[in-house]
Amino acid sequence: MEHAPQLPFFNRGPSLYARLALFLVLSLVLLFVDARYQYLDSVRNVVSILMYPVERLAALPVTVYRGVGDYLTTQGSLRAENDLLRKQRALDAAALQQLQVLQAENQQLRKFLELQPKVGYSTKATEIVYVERDIFRRKVFVDKGAQAGVQPGQPVVDDRGVVGQVSRVHPWLSEVTLVTDKDNMVPVQVQRSGVRTVVYGTGDSGELSVRYMPFSGDIQPGDVLVTSGIDGTYPAGIPVAKVTVVDRNPALPFARISCQPLGGADRHRQLLIVSSNQTLPERPEPEEKAGKPKKKRGRL
């Protein structure tokens, strides 16, 4: 029983103001250290290990709900889905055959050009554990971490396109910054015309923008932007976004172009982490113009 009268609060230990000052200073020091240096990442890792079971527990109701939903799927919907998948498979098989032919042809052409063949990339399937609470940023947490060989910087994709990039790795979890995050950008190429540019996140989950495209740039609404691969992070040729609006307003120095991201972390929970094991050519000497060798690779 705790019916004891409230003890005189200010007489125990240091005063309230002293403690306020102490904790304020502590927080500010932590903030400063975290903003300037990388020392605290190991501390963060340890705390995140302790919290891991709790996070899974919080996600449990959703997991159970999904599990029950799957179990109760009716035969009708299963059959409809089966039909759909059959049709899809027929279509895919045709596309796949074409792809194989194209791949062979491509390899042949590459040999002609004496270029290193691009190595295919392997993927790891992973699932979103939770979405970050901070509305300033677009980040999700997925259930594969350092234990599964995830490394910071690896791209994350889904079946339609690029979703984001691994930005921080904990032992069993990783933090993925989505392409729509305000600080994120992806080097891309217009699939139709081959023009290279960079697509920026806007902080809005349904929109990306291309910022520094001159008026004469060959880009139209409906164009698909794919990764150009010249950054060495994203493998080339993965769809990123579809251009929705191109505004060539002569009052502005550049065309204003908005795009809609193709991959989406808000549509489903399963994502793929891509480990690209492509070997990059060595960095050019700093005296040289750094742009030249990159351009050559990107255009091909």
Added chain:
Amino acid sequence: MNDWLRDQEYTLPASAWFIGLTLFCALALSWLPWSGGLLVLRPDFTALMLLYWCTHRPNQVGLGVSWLVGILADVADASMFGQHALAYTVLAFGGILMHRRIQLFDLRQQILQAFPLLLLSYLIYAGVHWQVRGYVAWSYFIGSATTAALWIPLALLLQAVRQHRASDDEL
């Protein structure tokens, strides 16, 4: 004054275990996967729970506990170390300063006392973000209103649970 909206703090028990459990639940609630437009409305359950305990049990939940919970929230949210901790420390300080006054009001009037405190902690969080990143999404502050709106349901729920425990003790 409606009787069921009265603050019944003086008659109710709260063990350290119970307080810990409620704080834990609040942390877990804020990890639920929210997305899309709802993200703006997402209340900060942890701040609300901390404020409740700071105003009702200031000698059990003080600045230290709030700071620690803030650190846990920082790690879970991948915000900067100390960002939540700073906001929650100030929140707890305000709550403790005002705890005698708040307990005199009924639950509806308490919202008016709690809302400025919650807004202050949101302001601090956004202020740190603005210093580091250089921009603030204004819709972020809507969250403080939804958090304050949950004050009455939370207080009624906690009172009901603790009432139950108190009557168990009498038997």
